[in-house]
Amino acid sequence: MDxxxxxxxxxxxxxxxxxxxxxxxTTIAETPARLRAAVQGLSDEQLDTPYRPDGWTVRQxxxxxxxxHLNAYIRMKLGVTEDRPVIKTYDQDLWSNLSDGKSGSIDxxxxxxxxLHERWDRFIGSLAADDYARKLTHPEWxxxxxxxxxxxxxxxxxHHVAHVTSLRERKGW
Numbered sequence: 001m002d003x004x005x006x007x008x009x010x011x012x013x014x015x016x017x018x019x020x021x022x023x024x025x026t027t028i029a030e031t032p033a034r035l036r037a038a039v040q041g042l043s044d045e046q047l048d049t050p051y052r053p054d055g056w057t058v059r060q061x062x063x064x065x066x067x068x069h070l071n072a073y074i075r076m077k078l079g080v081t082e083d084r085p086v087i088k089t090y091d092q093d094l095w096s097n098l099s100d101g102k103s104g105s106i107d108x109x110x111x112x113x114x115x116l117h118e119r120w121d122r123f124i125g126s127l128a129a130d131d132y133a134r135k136l137t138h139p140e141w142x143x144x145x146x147x148x149x150x151x152x153x154x155x156x157x158x159h160h161v162a163h164v165t166s167l168r169e170r171k172g173w
Contacts, residue, residue: 012144015145051167058163058164063109079149085137087138131146134146
């Protein structure tokens with residue numbers, strides 16, 4: 001198994017069926033509880049263990065998920081409210097090495113993720129069918145749709161939960 005991609009790499013899509021959207025929405029809604037369960041009972045030493053050689057620590061992963069999902073939520077709202085907005089990227093490695101990502105309490109990020117996903121789920125549930133085809137311009141991915149974002153971030157949450165759960169399995173935690 002490739003430790004970087006325990007559930008496989010993201011497969012880009014431009015459109016989803018209503019059933020696929022529903023599954024993605026459910027996955028996004030369940031991510032906070034799944035991440036919280038994945039890290040439950042871990043010691044500080046375990047939280048500061050990289051999930052793979054040269055990878056982020058579990059703590060950094062936990063802080064990264066709300067950082068990333070805050071950006072995704074904002075990108076999707078821009079995509080629905082503006083005409084083909086150019087979205088801002090950020091250097092996730094630099095963000096993960098800031099002090100709040102390397103040493104901050106994971107409870108703050110888990111609570112943030114929970115609140116964010118509650119809002120995000122309400123937002124997703126309010127979208128009309130044609131909103132999912134709205135386009136955004138991403139500097140790396142170029143033109144993407146709201147459907148693309150929905151699929152990407154459903155994958156993203158599951159991807160990082162699997163980083164933690166697969167580490168726990170390998171370490172017998």
